Amino acid sequence: MSNRSLRLTVAAAAVLALGACTGPPAADAPAGAATGTATDTASTADEGLSGTLTVFAAASLTDVFTTLGEQFEQQHPQVDVQFSFAGSSALAAQLTQGAPADLFAAADETQMARVQEAGLVEDPKGFAANRLMLAVPPANPAGLRPPEGQPGLPSLAEVLTSDVTLAVCAEEVPCGAAAAEVLAAAGQPATPDTYEEDVRAVLTKVELGEVDAGLVYVSDVAAAGDGVVAFAFREGEQAVNRYEAAVLTAAPNPAAARAFSELVRSDAGQAALGAAGFPPA
Amino acid sequence: MSRRRRDGGVPAPLLVPALLAVAFLVLPLAGLVVRAPWSQIGPQLASPGVGQALRLSLVSATLATAVSLLLGVPLAWVLARSTLRGRSVLRALVTVPLVLPPVVGGVALFLVLGRQGIVGRWLFEATGFSLPFTTAAVVVAETFVAMPFLVISVEGALRAADARFEDAAATLGADRWTTFRRVTLPLVAPGVAAGAVLCWARALGEFGATITFAGNFPGTTQTMPLAVYLALQRDPEAAIVLSLVLLAVSLATLLLLRGRWLGRTVSA
Amino acid sequence: MSLEAHVVVRRGALEVDVQLSVADGEVLAVLGPNGAGKSTILRVLAGLLPPDGGRVVVDGDRVWDDDTAHLPPHRRPIGMVFQDHLLFPHLSVTENVAFGPRSRGVPRAAARAAATAWLDRVGLAGLGDRRPGQLSGGQAQRAALARALVGEPRVLLLDEPLSALDARTRLTVRAELHRHLTDYAGSAVLVTHDPVDAMALATRVVVVEDGRVVQAGTPAEVARRPRTDYVARLVGLVLLAGTGAGTTVALDGGGAVAVAEEARGPVFVAVRPESVALYLERPAGSPRNVWPLTLVSATPHGSVVRCDLAGEVALTADVTAASFAELGLAPGAQVWASVKASEVAVYPR
Secondary structure (H helix, E strand, O other): OHHHHHHHHHHHHHHHHHHHHHOOOOOOOOOOHHHHHOOHHHHHOOOOOOEEEEEEEEHHHHHHHHHHHHHHHHHOOOEEEEEEEEOHHHHHHHHHOOOOOOEEEEOOHHHHHHHHHOOOEOOOEEEEEEOEEEEEOOOOOOOOOOOOOOOOOOOHHHHOOOOOOEEEEOOOOHHHHHHHHHHHHOOOOOOOOEEEOOHHHHHHHHHOOOOOEEEEEHHHHHHHHHHOEEEOOHHHHOOOEEEEEEEEOOOOOHHHHHHHHHHHHOHHHHHHHHHOOOOOO | OHHHHHOOOOOHHHHHHHHHHHHHHHHHHHHHHHOOOHHHHHHHHHOHHHHHHHHHHHHHHHHHHHHHHHHHHHHHHHHHHOOOOOHHHHHHHHOHHHHOOHHHHHHHHHHHHOOOOOOHHHHHHHHOOOOOOOHHHHHHHHHHHHHHHHHHHHHHHHHHOOOHHHHHHHHOOOOHHHHHHHHHHHHOHHHHHHHHHHHHHHHHOOOHHHHHHHOOOOOOOOOHHHHHHHHHHHOHHHHHHHHHHHHHHHHHHHHHHHHHHHOOOOOO | OOEEEEEEEEEOOEEEEEEEEEOOOOEEEEEOOOOOOHHHHHHHHHOOOOOOEEEEEEOOOEEEEOOOOEOOHHHOOEEEEOOOOOOOOOOOHHHHHHHHHHHOOOOHHHHHHHHHHHHHHOOOOOOOOOOHHHOOHHHHHHHHHHHHHOOOOOEEEEEOOOOOOOHHHHHHHHHHHHHHHHHOOOEEEEEEOOHHHHHHHOOEEEEEEOOEEEEEEOHHHHHHOOOOHHHHHHOOOEEEEEEEEEEEEEEOOOOEEEEEEEEEEEEEEEEOHHHOEEEOOOOOOOOOEEEEEEEEEEEEEOOEEEEEEEEOOOEEEEEEHHHHHHHOOOOOOEEEEEEOHHHEEEEEO
16 A cells, blocks of 8 residues: 555655646646545445456556556455556557457547457447657757747747657557657658657657657656656647556456456546546546 | 488488477567568658668668777787686676676666767766767667677687687797788688678678667667668558568678678688 | 707606707607607697697797797698698699798789799699699608708708508608608608608607607617517517526526627627527527427417517517418417527627
């Protein structure tokens, strides 16, 4: 318990710290609520669940789902939760190739639709949203910053210059599709130098200082803590990813999958997501 | 006698596992061919992205092999012929990339040659040049992963070659460099060729270190394996076509070089 | 003048400490069993192995090796012929022979001309374009000789040059080698374990055992008066050590041998096996050297049977196959052996 609350507090602090440089936060996450409600919502659970629960989840969910998974295991001691985190499209490809899983949590509707068209899931439910921010290394080698004294969010074009080294996700993965969208909306202020396989790879390259900037999710910025500095921008509000979760029709453990999906959408789950930097859906 | 001829003289305890091994190694490739969307191959191949990725793969693998030859053959000589102390430690060190996960190699390259890396930082400050995300970075990543194959192969050839030929050359007035150039190198040429082919094939298939260190940008750093991996997430059929192209190129190269070089052995 | 060498090399259990001196036009054979350090000596002279001590001096004042200096092999004016020719397999025969001059800076055309001329001299005219693999063993070794001699080396080193050849080829190549060694003006050192090579080719012989020189002299001296069992066996003699007292030598191992010449003090007695006669009964008449011995073993040896005998005096007798059959001998048989005193060589130890 104490471990988890410490973690959530740190995450919440990171979001608050971000607020300082992102200007007005889009929405205040009810971070403080997380620790209080976590165990109370356990009432929905414990219908004699057991066995292994396999969750395929988007890479951006790594931290928050790991926390929720531990919580779930506490509520259902008989259940062992196994996660596979990767780019949503890679996971979708694995699922269509017959990878065994109980629950799929995708970072956008497109990848969920791929799996749904293949007849592998029914009735996906949205549980979070995410939008892009421009992350730069703490040293900010390219000196990127929004113009001062301007009301509201700046445009990406006002922050980015064309000569920066920019990393984005490959267009095949959700964050890449969103990146292409915001860059187009901003009038292509810069050309990416590399298309990374998932959002965590973009974040890593920013943290290492090997690129001047990267387009990553607001939740990743929260996860990176002091590793990066990030700016919100106007176009990001238009390209919002909707995260969806669905139980696989062939799930070996559908009951546990449903229970975990409910946990994610419960107040506690939403609070944890909010604390991890995910704006509400 | 006739029975012996029919089964090639292979005893059953060896024959059965050997056939299983063949099936295991060949069936996936056969699957690739069987499942290929042949009708789409034309349009897929005509798409500029494929040509670009293929060209980049061939160029970077060839450059990586050239660099490996330039640096790896002398290293192999040092390992095989010199009397330096700590040679076995050196050998272990330089062959680590053989067993290292390539992604780890990519991260390690970042730490040294990246813009913030130990060497790369100095280079960036002095010249403004940053290696990652350039085609040169692809060559560096491929060389890092593939050169040990060449070194091991050439070192083996050097050890197998009769060092007394080098003594003979010395008694004929050839200094060590002339001896290396005119005697040692020609003697181990088949080994060098085999090593170069191995190295080239490894570089052509390199994925982990490349995507980590060089990134992924069409035309600059997106080689065929990267294109295959990303295509698999969007359009599995395109991935199959790309894989087929890579398979065909590798096969053609191996067959071509096998006929020309690998069949020949040193006759002392 | 010419080559003066004191070679000291320590390699594990073997310690080589040998002094050699070879005059111009002289061929010195270094004769010894395998593992005696012969090839080590040659590698030191070639510069391939820096010695642990001693010195190698050429022409009285050109130091190749001493405590402070070591001239690397490629800067020594030497030619070397190896046991298995070691022609470079990737070069043609002409290119092999031209390799030395090319390495020493002779222009290409001149080097090829010299190579062609030398191939002519060793009887390989017209074979220059072949690869070494297309030559017979004898041809390859002649090409190797041409390769060693084409640069007119100051010192010629021959390391078992004939031992890889079959018996027939060895005869012809030995004759060829003899011709070229006779013409050769520099100092030549021939390492061999075959006494016939040493006798046929060398002007002087040193016998090396366990890294030491145990005997030195002309081939005839060494062949006639071996000083160790090894040399005696090589030249087909039985060697017995003893102390001379007039015309009788008391052997160190017991027994006595009558000799024709007067001998005093420590001496060697050498007996040729073919001079030993065997009888079933004690021979009549008056041979002075008659011993009852036991036949230990009998091995066919060309047209004779070599009989090893034990008893008062350890002897070896060569008897014809016919007499061996007539005597009906088998190992364990008791025989009488006799040698005429005039057939026994005696010389000081």
